[in-house]
Amino acid sequence: MVSLPRQRIPVENCKLRYPTGEEIEIKFKVNVWISLEKIFESVLGISKQNPFCNLLCSRIECFEKKVPHFFRELFKKYSENLDSSEKEIFAEFLYEFQDVFSENIVAGNCGLIEHEINLTDCRPIKQAPRRIPISMRGEVNKNIEEMKTQGVIEESQSPWVSPAVLFTVMPFGLCNAPATFEKLMERVLQKLLSKVWLVYLDDVIIFSKDFKEIIRNLKEVFLRLRTANLKINPKKCVLFGKNVKYLGHVISEKGITTDPEKIIAVKNWPIPQNKKQIRSFLGFCSYYRKFVKGFSSIAKPLYNLTENLSKFEWKTDCQEAFDNLKQALTSSSVLSFPKENGMFILDTDVSNLGIGAVLSQKQNGIEKVIAYYSRTFNKTERNCVTRRELLAVVDSIKSFHHYLYGQSFLVRTDHASLKWLMSFKNLEGQLARWLERLQQYNFEIIYRKGQSHRNADGLSRRPCAEIDCKYCAKVELSDLAEEEKKISRILLEETTSEEWRRDQLEDPNLAIFVKGKEEGRRSLWQEVVARDSSAKVYWSYWDALILKNEAHDSSSGGHFGVNKTLGKIRKRFYWATCKTDVEDWCSTCKICVAKKGPAGKGKSPLQILNVGALFERVEMNVLGPLPKTVSGNRYLLVITDCFTKWVEAIPLKNIRAKQVAEAFVSQIVSRHGVPLELHTDQGRNFESKIFKELINLLGIRKTRTTALHPQSDGQVERQHQTIINYLAKFIAENQKDWDRWIPMYLLAYRTSKHEATGVTSSELYFAQDLRLPLDLLRGCPPELRDENSAGDYVNKLKKKLEEIYVDTRQRLEIKSSRAKS
DSSP: OEEOSSOEEOGGGEEEEOTTSOBOOOOSOEEOBOOTTOOEEEEEEESSOOTTOOOEEEEEEEGGGGSOGGGHHHHHHHSTTOOHHHHHHHHHHHHHTTTTBOSSSOOOOOOSOOOOOOOSOOSOOOOOOOOOOHHHHHHHHHHHHHHHHHTSEEOOOSTTOSSSOEESSOOTTOTTHHHHHHHHHHHHTTTOBTTTEEEETTEEEEOOSSHHHHHHHHHHHHHHHHHTTOOBOGGGOOOSOSEEEETTEEEESSOEEEOHHHHHHHHTOOOOOSHHHHHHHHHHHHTTGGGSTTHHHHTHHHHHHTSTTSOOOOOHHHHHHHHHHHHHHHTOOOBOOOOTTSOEEEEEEEOSSEEEEEEEEEETTEEEEEEEEEEEOOHHHHTOOTTHHHHHHHHHHHHTHHHHTTSEEEEEESOGGGGGGGGOOSOOHHHHHHHHHHTTSEEEEEEOOGGGOHHHHHHHOOOOOOTTOTTOOSOOOOGGGGSOOOOOOOOOOOOOHHHHHHHHHHSHHHHHHHHHHHHTOOOOHHHHTTSOHHHHHHHHHHTHHHHHIIIIISTTTTTOOHHHHHHHHHHHOOOTTHHHHHHHHHHHOHHHHHHOOOOOOOSSOOOOOOOOSTTSEEEEEEEOOOOOOTTOOOEEEEEEETTTOOEEEEEESOOOHHHHHHHIIIIIIHHHOOOSEEEEOOOHHHHSHHHHHHHHHHTOEEEEOBTTBGGGGHHHHHHHHHHHHHHHHHSOTTOOOGGGSHHHHHHHHHTSBOTTTSSBHHHHHHSSOOOOGGGGGGOOOOOOOOOSOHHHHHHHHHHHHHHHHHHHHHHHHHHHHHHHO
């Protein structure tokens, strides 16, 4: 040690040199009397005897003499890990910038920015002086004098003088003072932002890779602070630190973690007693949510308590969530710093509770966590089962926009369908908006099995403590489901109703319906769509009444008979008593009973019509006159194809030959082509010269009914009766809107199975059914993908139509034979 008259300085703070200037290596204890503020020569005495030791004359340099006395403690504290040359540089730095440090809390006075106080009323506020306790008056007067000496306040005789003091600098407590101070700091340190420093109000981080760089950066920052006349409190400085506390976090070379001192407050947090206290706790914890894996899932019971309509009841699940959240915060992991040249990896997953995501990055071949993200679903999102996985991707990318924008990154999900996300075509609504938002990012989606997707999977879900949780509807398929199952024998044992209930609750396809029956609520299709076909059967049975309305009672249902209604339903749904239920619907429908009379019997056997192709023979007739509509229509031109049973109905204002001919060409010939044979009655419009010339021009074979015998035009005449029955059930009382219902009638009839053909007319025409509002009960169908060429598609369509046509011809022949007999 170097002994001084009044203090002792560690030998590490001195350099001993030979007269030649070479540094002396000190291995033993040395006692030397020196004088501060001088560099002098002295004789050294080596306390430990050694045959090689001699008295030497050397030069002693004391670094600490350069350090101002009011922050020598700062020098001692932060020079412990520095070598002798670095200590010398550090001491010179402190000596050079000692005026930047504040001694005895001396405030700086910066005039770069003025804080404005906008008053709505410029009249002075009159207030009586505040009473100060006698015991505190001395301390108050002392502080006032100190502030006057420092120039922080000044005397004033203005009307605003009482009871406040007149500050010459911006004090604490002013509205928008933080914003003004932040603006000042950014102006003082402009052009250095993000290069050597980060600033948030009075917290400034200056970073570097080595000692020389940190000294250089410190000098640059301190020069600017000196120019702005800003002061630094040496007691609040941390220099050359390898880990620093900043805004409630601890930053080190390994990454970012929570501040242990702040987390102690969470650990000792008392149990909340009301909504205000629970909101305060959640607000504090949410500041550190990026460190907690599955924060939203853990805190879900606590968030439920904060809802406006909920009653504050502290239950077991709330206590568990409270304890788990505190435990998760006190044992949070370290988040790594992102690097510009590393590949980002985003893992996403969803559960019935919410969304979970993990942002990682490959650094030196190791996948390191950058941040966690999770949140719970709102009421609307809980019902959107089919889009949850896509919502997780969109929401997570939005949350990590500042990391991922402009970068190539990888999205990993356990939902295989998302691999085709960017190739979806003709999207509308919400899906189109989501896809448009994702277009600005450069990413690739890969599928990863659930077993390997545990990091994000745990964020979005946790075991549900409630047996009857209404949101736990999504199916979690076991890996054993992929294995082949073999049944050797079945043993039946007597079971009780309670055992049946327990077993049904364990079945994911039955549990949702059992709970729904007990709670008296109907399950949504979105909750069922992710399950297997058996669940859809149960759901269809549940919704039998809704199906009745869509398949029979609605405008697209048409109030048709048993066969047509049953055909529509069986194509889309099934339940055990389907036929019986449909028969009951049709027989008990008041509208059907009121509008349909008993079917009459034919007076003579019918003749076989030799038709076997699309629009080979069509029948045409006019229905009317009908009540005049708002559009001026009074007649309906009806055309029926005898093979497909396809119907066209065209409202007309009059039935003169010219209008009928124009309607026939524009609505029939232009859409379906020229028929081979046209059958009509002997109406003047059909027998007119202009219509005959049209028929001859198109090369159509024209036939007609016999006089006063419309039965030979039976198909179109029967169509008239069907149309009238339909309109009677839907049109208004004044009957002036019947032409507006014709398109819905055509949709209903074309999608109904015809008794003669056994299929719908749309199937015979397009080889597939038209989509009905009834189909929307099952949700939007997935986009069909056909990897074959257009030629293959045409060939398949031809083959399918040929098969349908052959079957239809056989059925029509059998039907005609029965009618004749």
